[in-house]
Amino acid sequence: MTGKKPISRKTKNIIELTIMYLIIGIVFVIIAYPLLWAFGMSLNPSSNLYGASIIPENWSFTHYQWLFTDPRSNYLIWYRNTLIVAFSVSLIGTLLVGLTAYAFSRYRFKGRTYGIYAFLLLQMFPVLMAMVSLYILLNTINLLDTLLGLIIIYVGGNIPMNAFLVKGYFDTLPRELDESAKMDGAGHFRIFFQILLPLAKPILAVVALFNFMNPFMDYILPRIVLRSPENYTLALGLFNFVNDQFSNNFTRFAAGAILIAIPIATVYLFLQKYLISGLASGATKG
Amino acid sequence: MIPSLLEEGKALAIKKKQASVQKHEGPSHSNHNPKLAMLLSIIPGFGQIYNKRYVKGTLIFILFTAFLIVLFDYLQTGLQGLISLGEVERQDDSRLFLSHGILALILSVFFIIFYVINIQDARHDAVKIRNGWRVTGIMDGFRNAWDTGFPYVLVGPGLLLLIFVVLFPLLFMGFLAFTNYTLYNSPPRSLLDWVGFQNFINLFTIDEWRNTFVNVLSWTIVWTLVATTLSIAVAMFLAILTNDKRIRFKKFIRTIFILPWAVPGFVTIIIFSALFNDNFGAINADIIEPLFGTTIPWLTNATWTKIALIMIQVWLGFPYIYALFTGVLQGISNDWYEAAEMDGATRWQKFRNITFPHLMFATGPLLITQYTFNFNNFNIIFLFNGGGPPVRGQTAGATDILLSWIYNLTFSNSQFSMAAAISIILGIIVATFAFFQFRRSRSFKEEETY
Numbered sequence: 001m002t003g004k005k006p007i008s009r010k011t012k013n014i015i016e017l018t019i020m021y022l023i024i025g026i027v028f029v030i031i032a033y034p035l036l037w038a039f040g041m042s043l044n045p046s047s048n049l050y051g052a053s054i055i056p057e058n059w060s061f062t063h064y065q066w067l068f069t070d071p072r073s074n075y076l077i078w079y080r081n082t083l084i085v086a087f088s089v090s091l092i093g094t095l096l097v098g099l100t101a102y103a104f105s106r107y108r109f110k111g112r113t114y115g116i117y118a119f120l121l122l123q124m125f126p127v128l129m130a131m132v133s134l135y136i137l138l139n140t141i142n143l144l145d146t147l148l149g150l151i152i153i154y155v156g157g158n159i160p161m162n163a164f165l166v167k168g169y170f171d172t173l174p175r176e177l178d179e180s181a182k183m184d185g186a187g188h189f190r191i192f193f194q195i196l197l198p199l200a201k202p203i204l205a206v207v208a209l210f211n212f213m214n215p216f217m218d219y220i221l222p223r224i225v226l227r228s229p230e231n232y233t234l235a236l237g238l239f240n241f242v243n244d245q246f247s248n249n250f251t252r253f254a255a256g257a258i259l260i261a262i263p264i265a266t267v268y269l270f271l272q273k274y275l276i277s278g279l280a281s282g283a284t285k286g
Numbered sequence: 287m288i289p290s291l292l293e294e295g296k297a298l299a300i301k302k303k304q305a306s307v308q309k310h311e312g313p314s315h316s317n318h319n320p321k322l323a324m325l326l327s328i329i330p331g332f333g334q335i336y337n338k339r340y341v342k343g344t345l346i347f348i349l350f351t352a353f354l355i356v357l358f359d360y361l362q363t364g365l366q367g368l369i370s371l372g373e374v375e376r377q378d379d380s381r382l383f384l385s386h387g388i389l390a391l392i393l394s395v396f397f398i399i400f401y402v403i404n405i406q407d408a409r410h411d412a413v414k415i416r417n418g419w420r421v422t423g424i425m426d427g428f429r430n431a432w433d434t435g436f437p438y439v440l441v442g443p444g445l446l447l448l449i450f451v452v453l454f455p456l457l458f459m460g461f462l463a464f465t466n467y468t469l470y471n472s473p474p475r476s477l478l479d480w481v482g483f484q485n486f487i488n489l490f491t492i493d494e495w496r497n498t499f500v501n502v503l504s505w506t507i508v509w510t511l512v513a514t515t516l517s518i519a520v521a522m523f524l525a526i527l528t529n530d531k532r533i534r535f536k537k538f539i540r541t542i543f544i545l546p547w548a549v550p551g552f553v554t555i556i557i558f559s560a561l562f563n564d565n566f567g568a569i570n571a572d573i574i575e576p577l578f579g580t581t582i583p584w585l586t587n588a589t590w591t592k593i594a595l596i597m598i599q600v601w602l603g604f605p606y607i608y609a610l611f612t613g614v615l616q617g618i619s620n621d622w623y624e625a626a627e628m629d630g631a632t633r634w635q636k637f638r639n640i641t642f643p644h645l646m647f648a649t650g651p652l653l654i655t656q657y658t659f660n661f662n663n664f665n666i667i668f669l670f671n672g673g674g675p676p677v678r679g680q681t682a683g684a685t686d687i688l689l690s691w692i693y694n695l696t697f698s699n700s701q702f703s704m705a706a707a708i709s710i711i712l713g714i715i716v717a718t719f720a721f722f723q724f725r726r727s728r729s730f731k732e733e734e735t736y
Contacts, residue, residue, distance in 0.1 A: 021533075023524075023527060024539055027543065031546055032542075034557050037561065096447065097444070099440045099443070100440065103441045110403075120720065122448070122453070124716045126662045126664070126689060127452075128689060128692075129456070129689070129692065129709045129712065130455030130709075131693070131696060132462070132702060132705070133459050134451070134455050136381055136385060136458070137450070137455060137458075155447060155451075156447040156448055156451025159447065159452075160448070220668075242556055253556065260550065261549050265549050268548035269545070276613075
């Protein structure tokens with residue numbers, strides 16, 4: 001080895017590392033800029049975006065205050081509505097999905113294969129495609145502009161995909177467990193509730209969490225189903241801040257959006273491992 | 287623990303076998319006729335009574351009769367309504383006729399399925415009786431029914447909901463595609479008519495529709511391919527970069543990189559659409575103008591809107607793929623690289639022959655779902671610029687994808703039938719894609735080998 005080579009390798013190493021950190025730094029800026037900008041906007045007391053800078057000169061929490069205290073603000077009602085929908089969808093949806101997945105994973109019954117094909121196919125169609133008919137359907141059964149109507153659509157629409165997620169997980173649990181329980185005289189429901197359900201907790205938690213988060217982020221279905229502002233969910237209400245008169249309410253939207261983005265982002269970052277693996281197993285297992 | 291359970295299971299299976307052998311040894315009723323049982327079952331329940339299963343037969347008979355008595359009128363008027371779509375103008379709402387018709391159709395299908403099951407059941411039992419099976423008591427019968435029926439009890443509630451929330455609306459939309467439901471011909475003011483494939487013919491023969499369709503479809507495909515592939519490329523690059531041994535604070539860097547995935551998408555897209563605003567957006571005002579002395583028409587020029595959309599989708603879409611890739615990279619054994627280094631492989635060769643195949647093998651199906659996701663990525667198109675800027679002479683904006691075009695046709699232009707027709711085409715594309723994807727996926731293969 002010559003004396004020169006190690007030095008040049010060392011400098012090469014340093015240059016490479018600098019470039020790498022530089023790239024990481026640029027990506028940091030690109031990721032952070034829009035988020036910080038939105039936070040800056042939410043502190044901007046004027047509602048006008050024109051000439052607004054990312055660090056407002058006379059910053060204040062006016063918009064946050066408005067959301068919570070102004071009599072014209074429905075923010076808290078929207079929060080309550082969203083929580084109602086989220087809890088119901090999470091609870092009912094997960095239970096139904098668990099039962100369906102249990103049947104498909106553990107029983108061989110007539111029509112099972114057709115059922116699986118149908119589920120595979122149905123989960124590919126975006127619910128959005130059938131908007132008109134959902135609207136007319138809810139209209140005929142008088143559930144338009146009610147949270148119940150929204151809950152029903154969320155629960156039903158989520159079944160095919162989630163059922164597959166959970167079925168895939170049930171398939172990995174050894175069948176000998178329920179067979180030995182059956183021998184001990186356990187009934188169908190007992191096997192399900194006392195043996196399989198506790199083992200499937202991780203995947204059920206992922207499904208429940210997704211069901212819970214979705215109403216916080218979806219504005220399009222509520223937009224079709226809900227009409228009166230006191231029935232809005234958060235996402236729809238916020239969306240309307242910017243949808244009605246864009247520049248006028250953007251700062252208020254930013255304030256409201258940050259208040260839902262922070263809890264959701266926290267949950268996602270803390271549970272990322274489970275959420276990502278849940279999503280991943282759902283996609284590979286069908 | 288498990289092996290002992292297994293043995294117990296085997297022991298049980300053997301016992302069962304012995305039991306069934308004993309049953310077969312009973313006196314055989316070779317004169318019991320399965321065909322007669324089937325024929326009698328044309329009136330539901332009679333076949334079962336012939337099989338001497340009196341309670342079961344009576345129950346089936348009562349259920350079927352009750353179903354017919356209660357629903358016969360509904361089914362008949364429903365199906366007739368589906369054909370006529372209403373007769374009295376301004377009084378009959380064709381949409382109601384259509385939805386009742388579809389419900390009647392679904393109910394009829396169920397009726398036919400149960401009817402066929404009833405006949406098969408009679409035959410099945412009759413064959414068993416002929417082979418010497420003795421009719422069990424009522425309690426045993428009930429327990430049997432509970433055991434075989436249990437999966438249906440489990441699936442039932444979900445299925446019912448699915449029929450109402452997914453199947454019914456899709457059927458409704460499917461039927462709508464063959465009617466003439468437009469802004470000028472909309473119930474309850476006027477009646478709808480069946481027009482056959484006219485909407486599809488119009489879509490491909492009337493210039494305005496055909497051009498729009500071709501434009502939208504080609505942008506949808508370009509959008510799907512470019513936005514997704516770019517996200518994957520960026521994710522792969524960053525994942526390999528941050529997996530380098532020399533990089534420190536990996537955990538912190540990874541958390542920041544996943545941040546865009548954690549923030550609700552609709553919030554970020556609205557923020558971006560304000561950032562990119564032509565007049566007061568920060569990108570023009572704070573970055574482009576000071577640097578280049580000009581502004582870019584992000585929202586009014588079609589090409590720039592497309593570029594902005596793709597950039598934003600990469601921002602939104604890379605973190606999830608990045609997280610997947612990072613997981614895979616951490617799992618690749620170092621031996622591979624050490625062996626490659628001994629052979630004097632270059633960095634590129636190591637990437638091409640070790641890293642890339644590992645990543646693709648582990649995440650292939652997931653990447654395909656990313657493509658399908660972007661194909662129907664309504665949110666970003668709708669929220670960023672509403673599919674705009676508008677294009678003269680067509681009903682879709684320059685950046686509308688199929689799904690957002692359907693949305694606009696329905697909710698802004700009231701072209702319901704055309705929207706439904708395009709939905710069907712979209713559905714066929716999606717279903718074809720799904721078919722090929724699932725044929726390759728694991729669970730499908732497992733299903734087949736069961």
